Amino acid sequence: xxxxxxxxxxxxxxxxxxxxxxxxxxxxxxxxxxxxxxxxxxxxxxxxxxxxxxxxxxxxxxxxxxxxxxxxxxxxxxxxxxxxxxxxxxxxxxxxxxxxxxxxxxxxxxxxxxxxxxxxxxxxxxxxxxxxxxxxxxxxxxxxxxxxxxxxxxxxxxxxxxxxxxxxxxxxxxxxxxxxxxxxxxxxxxxxxxxxxxxxxxxxxxxxxxxxxxxxxxxxxxxxxxxxxxxxxxxxxxxxxxxxxxxxxxxxxxxxxxxxxxxxxxxxxxxxxxxxxxxxxxxxxxxxxxxxxxxxxxxxxxxxxxxxxxxxxxxxxxxxxxxxxxxxxxxxxxxxxxxxxxxxxxxxxxxxxxxxxxxxxxxxxxxxxxxxxxxxxxxxxxxxxxxxxxxxxxxxxxxxxxxxxxxxxxxxxxxxxxxxxxxxxxxxxxxxxxxxxxxxxxxxxxxxxxxxxxxxxxxxxxxxxxxxxxxxxxxxxxxxxxxxxxxxxxxxxxxxxxxxxxxxxxxxxxxxxxxxxxxxxxxxxxxxxxxxxxxxxxxxxxxxxxxxxxxxxxxxxxxxxxxxxxxxxxxxxxxxxxxxxxxxxxxxxxxxxxxxxxxxxxxxxxxxxxxxxxxxxxxxxxxxxxxxxxxxxxxxxxxxxxxxxxxxxxxxxxxxxx
Amino acid sequence: xxxxxxxxxxxxxxxxxxxxxxxxxxxxxxxxxxxxxxxxxxxxxxxxxxxxxxxxxxxxxxxxxxxxxxxxxxxxxxxxxxxx
Numbered sequence: 001x002x003x004x005x006x007x008x009x010x011x012x013x014x015x016x017x018x019x020x021x022x023x024x025x026x027x028x029x030x031x032x033x034x035x036x037x038x039x040x041x042x043x044x045x046x047x048x049x050x051x052x053x054x055x056x057x058x059x060x061x062x063x064x065x066x067x068x069x070x071x072x073x074x075x076x077x078x079x080x081x082x083x084x085x086x087x088x089x090x091x092x093x094x095x096x097x098x099x100x101x102x103x104x105x106x107x108x109x110x111x112x113x114x115x116x117x118x119x120x121x122x123x124x125x126x127x128x129x130x131x132x133x134x135x136x137x138x139x140x141x142x143x144x145x146x147x148x149x150x151x152x153x154x155x156x157x158x159x160x161x162x163x164x165x166x167x168x169x170x171x172x173x174x175x176x177x178x179x180x181x182x183x184x185x186x187x188x189x190x191x192x193x194x195x196x197x198x199x200x201x202x203x204x205x206x207x208x209x210x211x212x213x214x215x216x217x218x219x220x221x222x223x224x225x226x227x228x229x230x231x232x233x234x235x236x237x238x239x240x241x242x243x244x245x246x247x248x249x250x251x252x253x254x255x256x257x258x259x260x261x262x263x264x265x266x267x268x269x270x271x272x273x274x275x276x277x278x279x280x281x282x283x284x285x286x287x288x289x290x291x292x293x294x295x296x297x298x299x300x301x302x303x304x305x306x307x308x309x310x311x312x313x314x315x316x317x318x319x320x321x322x323x324x325x326x327x328x329x330x331x332x333x334x335x336x337x338x339x340x341x342x343x344x345x346x347x348x349x350x351x352x353x354x355x356x357x358x359x360x361x362x363x364x365x366x367x368x369x370x371x372x373x374x375x376x377x378x379x380x381x382x383x384x385x386x387x388x389x390x391x392x393x394x395x396x397x398x399x400x401x402x403x404x405x406x407x408x409x410x411x412x413x414x415x416x417x418x419x420x421x422x423x424x425x426x427x428x429x430x431x432x433x434x435x436x437x438x439x440x441x442x443x444x445x446x447x448x449x450x451x452x453x454x455x456x457x458x459x460x461x462x463x464x465x466x467x468x469x470x471x472x473x474x475x476x477x478x479x480x481x482x483x484x485x486x487x488x489x490x491x492x493x494x495x496x497x498x499x500x501x502x503x504x505x506x507x508x509x510x511x512x513x514x515x516x517x518x519x520x521x522x523x524x525x526x527x528x529x530x531x532x533x534x535x536x537x538x539x540x541x542x543x544x545x546x547x548x549x550x551x552x553x554x555x556x557x558x559x560x561x562x563x564x565x566x567x568x569x570x571x572x573x574x575x576x577x578x579x580x581x582x583x584x585x586x587x588x589x590x591x592x593x594x595x596x597x598x599x600x601x602x603x604x605x606x607x608x609x610x611x612x613x614x615x616x617x618x619x620x621x622x623x624x625x626x627x628x629x630x631x632x633x634x635x636x637x638x639x640x641x642x643x644x645x646x647x648x649x650x651x652x653x654x655x656x657x658x
Numbered sequence: 659x660x661x662x663x664x665x666x667x668x669x670x671x672x673x674x675x676x677x678x679x680x681x682x683x684x685x686x687x688x689x690x691x692x693x694x695x696x697x698x699x700x701x702x703x704x705x706x707x708x709x710x711x712x713x714x715x716x717x718x719x720x721x722x723x724x725x726x727x728x729x730x731x732x733x734x735x736x737x738x739x740x741x742x
Contacts, residue, residue, distance in 0.1 A: 064675055064707045071678045097699050256718050260702065267706040 024271060026421040026437035028412075030059040037072055046077045054083075055416060057109040066271050069108075070101035078113055082602055085113045086281055089140035089189075091124035093147045094264040102274025109275075110282045111417075121262070128182045142190045142281060143183040144238065145176070148264050149196035149219045158203075162212040169222050173229045180235050190284055190514055192277070193230055195223050195241040197264060199253050234515045236280055236443055240265070243276060279441040285512065286502035289419055289439040290393055292335055293384060295402035296346035296353055296375070300332075300365065301325045302427065305356050306348055316362025324427040329364040331431045336369055339449030340440050341456050343372040343387045345400065350375045371456035380407055381414040390463075391456065392567040394504065394603060399439045403427075446495045448542040455568060458538040465538075476573060476643040479536040483577055486649025488522045488529040488546065496531060496546045499564050504603040506545075506565035506575075508596065508610060509627075513548070513562060521561075526551045528558060528585055532578050534569050534644070544569045545578055549586070549594070556592035557631075563596075570606065576640035579614050583637045593633045595619075599626055614640075660738060662686075665712070665731050672707045676700060686728030705730075714738060 030036060033056070040052035053073055061069060078085075088103070090096055100116040107114040117138045119127040124145060127135040135143075152172040156165055180191045200215035208214040212221070223241055230237050244252040247269075254266040265273055282288060297304045302314030302321050314322045336342050342365070346353055353375035357367040367373065372387045380402070388395040396417035402408055408420045421437050423430055442449075462479065469475035488496050497515040504510070513521070521527045532545040544566040549558040565575060586594065596611055612618070615637055616630035670684045677695050690696045696704075705721055708714070708730070714737040724730050 063703075063710055064672065067703060068675050068678065098703060256716070256721065257702065257706070259718050260705075260721050261698070263702070267703060268710060 024060045024275065025424070026433050027058060027060040028408075028422045030056065030061065030065070033059075033061070033065050033068075037068060041072055041075065046080055047082075049076045050078060050081050050083065054108050054111050057105050058416075060422075061105070061271060063268050063271065066105050066274070067101050069105050073104060073108060081113070083111045083113045084285060084287075085115065086142060086285065087115045087117070087138060087140045088142045088144060088277075088281065089117045089119060089127075089135050089138055090144045090146055091119040091127050091135065092145075093122055093124060093151065094258075095121060095262045096146050096265065098263060098267045099146075099265060099270050099273050099277075102270035103277050104274070106271070106274035106278035107281065110278060110287055112278065112282060112285070112287065114278065114281060125179065128179050128186070131186070136186060139187050140183075140189050141187070142192060142284070143187070144192040144194065144277065145179065146194045146238075146265075147176075147196070149198070149222060152196075152222055153200075153215055153218060156213055156215075156218050158211070158213040160213045165212050165218060165221070169218075169225050172222065173225050176226070177229055177233055180233055184514075184516060188514070188517065191233075191235040192238050192280055193226065193235050194238045195226060197244055197253060198223070198241055199249065199264070236284065238276060238280060240273065240276065243272065247272065276438070279438050280443070283441040283443045284501060286504055288397075288441050288502075289340075289399045290397035291341040291343055291371075291387070291391060291399065292332060292440075293343040293345045293387060293398050293400045294332060295400075295404070295407070296344060296348060296356075298403040298427075299325075299401060299423075299430075300329055301356075301360075306352055310356050310360055313356070313360070315360065321427060322362070324430070326362065326364060328427075328430045328434070331434065333364055333369065335440060336453045337450065338440075338442070338445060339452040341371045341391060341393070341452065342369055343391070343398075344370050344374060345380055345383045345387060346375045347377055347380070348375040368457050369453065371453075371459060380411055384411065384415060384418055391459070392570055399434075399437075401430075401434060403430075443501070444494055444498045446498055448495050448498070451540070451542055454539060455541055459568070462536070462538055473643075479538070479572070479643070481534060481536045481572065481643060482645045482647055483574065483581075484533040484535065484647040484649060485530060485578075485581055488518060488531045488548075490519070490522075492531050492543060493518050493522070495543045499543065499546050499566065500562060503564035503566065504601070505567050505606050506563075506570065507601075507604050508560075508563060508598045508607050510599060510601050510604065511562055518548075521548050521550070524550075526555075528582070528589065530578070530582060530585065532574065532581075534572065534574055536572075541566070541569055545574060547578060547582055549582065552595055556590065557595050558586050558589075558591045558593075560594060560596040567606075573640075573642040573644055575610065576614070577642045577644040577646070579637075580639050580642070581646070583634055583639075587634055591634060593631055595632075596630045598628050598630065660735075662731055662735060665734050666727070668711065669708065669727060669731065672711060673704060676703055676707060684727045686726070686731060688727040689725070708734065712738070 036056050040049055040056060043049045043052055053069065053076065057069060097118050100118055103116050104114055119135055127133045152168065155168045183189045183191050196219050198216060198219040200219060202208050202216060203214050204211060208216045211217055227237060252266055252269045257263045257266050294300055302325055303312055305313050315325050316322045332342055354367060357363055372390045374383045374387055384398055384400060385395060388398060395415060399419045400411055401421060401423065403423055411418055412420050419439050421433055424433055465478055466475050469478055493515050497513065497518045500513050522529045528549040530547040531543055533543050534541045546564055548562040550561045552559050596616060598611060611630040616632040618628055619631045620629040666684055670682060673684060674680050674682050677700060682693060690701060705716060712734055714734055716733060720733050
């Protein structure tokens with residue numbers, strides 16, 4: 001506050017500020033919040049103002065600063081911005097108005113603009129069920145249900161049997177599922193259900209866990225069943241109960257605020273709540289990070305291998321610090337298992353760095369775990385660009401972990417789109433910091449995720465084939481590729497929906513479809529759905545492309561509603577072979593032409609010339625929205641020659657597609 | 659020692675930030691309905707911001723009974739006074 005602040009006050013301030021910001025400690029502190037905010041609002045044009053506010057949002061902001069930033073955001077015109085936008089309705093059984101600013105600010109941190117509407121207090125049922133409600137007029141793309149456990153708990157007697165309590169829980173959950181369905185049917189909205197905050201005081205003590213009717217135990221069971229229902233119905237969970245266990249209940253619940261304003265989520269938890277919510281929304285939009293880039297010296301091991309030698313670095317059992325560095329390696333390995341790509345970016349001689357991976361007996365990470373291994377003396381921003389290019393992923397999907405504050409600051413300065421956690425000085429806290437940052441928030445876990453590590457390892461083998469090939473044609477022939485294809489089946493729904501959600505580059509329209517939408521397209525007699533898997537001699541790339549065609553009003557024209565392809569298989573002629581296959585399937589259904597829309601985004605430049613190169617002609621000038629429309633009569637289509645052989649999954653008895 | 663004046667200054671700054679209105683000047687006798695946009699939501703936010711910035715925790719009886727800014731200042735002063 002000021003110089004006269006008494007010692008006791010200063011001490012108390014530190015404690016409170018700590019509690020308030022602990023959950024955001026991977027973000028760097030702002031150097032001059034007021035000055036930066038003023039500078040942002042005084043910038044010349046709307047786009048720069050928004051950019052500067054987004055950069056400020058990437059800092060650790062206090063409760064009050066979060067509100068200030070949100071107010072500044074409301075003064076900036078976002079009409080011409082290229083940030084993605086989402087409409088979110090929060091329907092609640094307690095006061096949640098105080099959470100909206102933090103949700104918007106956390107979204108801004110991801111260059112995402114969330115328009116938040118808060119339903120009237122306690123009226124979440126009417127809001128969803130009544131077609132004339134304000135929520136219906138808003139047409140949310142995402143519905144967040146923020147409910148307290150009080151209603152369910154009111155019916156649960158302490159003496160009730162486990163079976164009676166299960167029946168109560170069942171009724172509560174079934175009621176929620178009706179609301180989830182309603183949100184989907186009415187708005188095709190994605191549903192996010194908040195877990196129940198367990199604010200019950202102990203009644204028996206530790207014995208609570210053995211009494212089904214004890215409030216704490218009841219809520220715990222309610223949350224278990226909620227998770228099962230969410231899995232069955234593909235609703236997303238906003239797990240604030242888990243967050244409150246991690247941060248401590250006091251960080252999330254303040255009984256005075258409940259009594260004063262019926263706010264179950266404490267206002268000081270708003271920044272954390274906003275962050276968790278924006279994370280989920282971003283994950284659903286394919287904006288989660290994809291690749292963890294690791295520094296080596298004093299990050300993966302203690303010491304500097306170039307100076308200390310392989311024998312001199314601190315790593316492994318027997319040393320507390322060595323075990324701390326093992327822990328970050330283990331965590332990286334676990335992330336790889338769930339589909340995160342690993343890369344190394346280090347200032348070292350390549351030979352020294354590689355020798356440590358090969359030769360140090362305590363290394364958990366192996367060189368084969370690393371999809372892109374860059375060790376040289378160039379600056380790290382240049383190397384991060386190389387890594388993104390080599391892996392063919394957006395530079396904004398990188399997370400860069402480095403113990404050196406100067407390197408971090410430099411990367412943040414030159415590559416603001418790369419996430420750089422503010423690693424604490426203590427190596428023991430590295431894992432917690434990285435985990436808390438939630439960069440890799442997921443909304444699914446598919447078999448493709450589990451194989452991604454191998455798939456990226458195979459990229460290195462293909463690169464060396466490319467180097468030894470005389471020509472591009474030689475290279476493609478040498479890959480011995482085959483495509484397995486067919487309609488999208490039930491087993492493919494999760495991966496197809498994930499690919500549609502996550503693909504930003506090979507995506508001509510950036511249209512997104514939920515798992516339910518994909519299932520509906522696949523079930524429709526009128527729609528043609530296709531999935532493609534590409535195998536080559538280095539491995540199976542998995543399900544890498546999805547096409548959804550739906551009939552136009554003029555039914556002998558099929559519109560390419562969605563066509564996405566994983567960046568792993570760019571430049572492999574799969575788009576040509578996929579179009580060959582789609583045309584053949586469409587001809588069998590006696591379609592006359594394909595129609596397709598293209599909408600340029602900052603990320604889909606790779607498909608800018610896709611439709612003209614496949615033989616489509618432009619039929620309409622750019623609308624004000626920037627969408628161009630393309631048409632191709634199927635009789636004009638000349639089958640493209642490719643180096644991909646075919647394995648069809650078309651079944652003879654599948655009359656729908658015959 | 660922190661004076662009444664210091665606390666009032668801090669409160670003015672907090673409310674200015676909260677409502678983005680630099681014309682606000684709080685006095686001991688200012689009432690909530692005299693400040694534009696200081697609604698019930700902004701009141702809760704103000705109390706929370708004061709608690710965080712000043713390192714105090716008001717009682718539930720306090721937050722219900724504050725009649726004017728002076729009452730909040732006096733309560734803050736009392737909470738900050740070192741216990742004998």
